[in-house]
Amino acid sequence: MMAVIPGFKEWQVAQLKDVSKSLMPRPTGKNNGNGWVEPELIETANQVPIHTLMEFDKGDKALCLWHDEDTPSLSYNREGNFVKCFGQCGEAHSAIDVYQKINNCDFVTAVKALTS
Numbered sequence: 001m002m003a004v005i006p007g008f009k010e011w012q013v014a015q016l017k018d019v020s021k022s023l024m025p026r027p028t029g030k031n032n033g034n035g036w037v038e039p040e041l042i043e044t045a046n047q048v049p050i051h052t053l054m055e056f057d058k059g060d061k062a063l064c065l066w067h068d069e070d071t072p073s074l075s076y077n078r079e080g081n082f083v084k085c086f087g088q089c090g091e092a093h094s095a096i097d098v099y100q101k102i103n104n105c106d107f108v109t110a111v112k113a114l115t116s
């Protein structure tokens, strides 16, 4: 069954479903030189609602954090808790990605901050 997401066209919803699948499951732990985080922590970090990390308009859209723009093209999928840019970069990002981008920090720092 296709969930109806306001502001999304059908092909976008389909694409979001694919993205949702590709984002889960998350990597089984990650060591980037700044320590190791357990897979469970990564999962928990990615469950932190992205709308608590950044602001979205009523249509759950925001200016993309990964490219410069005047019109919001970053869409928030609350069900899957990820954002996807329908503009220039076209990338999907998890809560950890968003935290890293906003705070300009590494992966492990982001996971620890989101789960502390």
Ligand SMILES: [Zn+2]
Pocket: 064, 065, 066, 067, 085, 086, 087, 088, 089, 090, 091
């Ligand atoms: Zn973008």
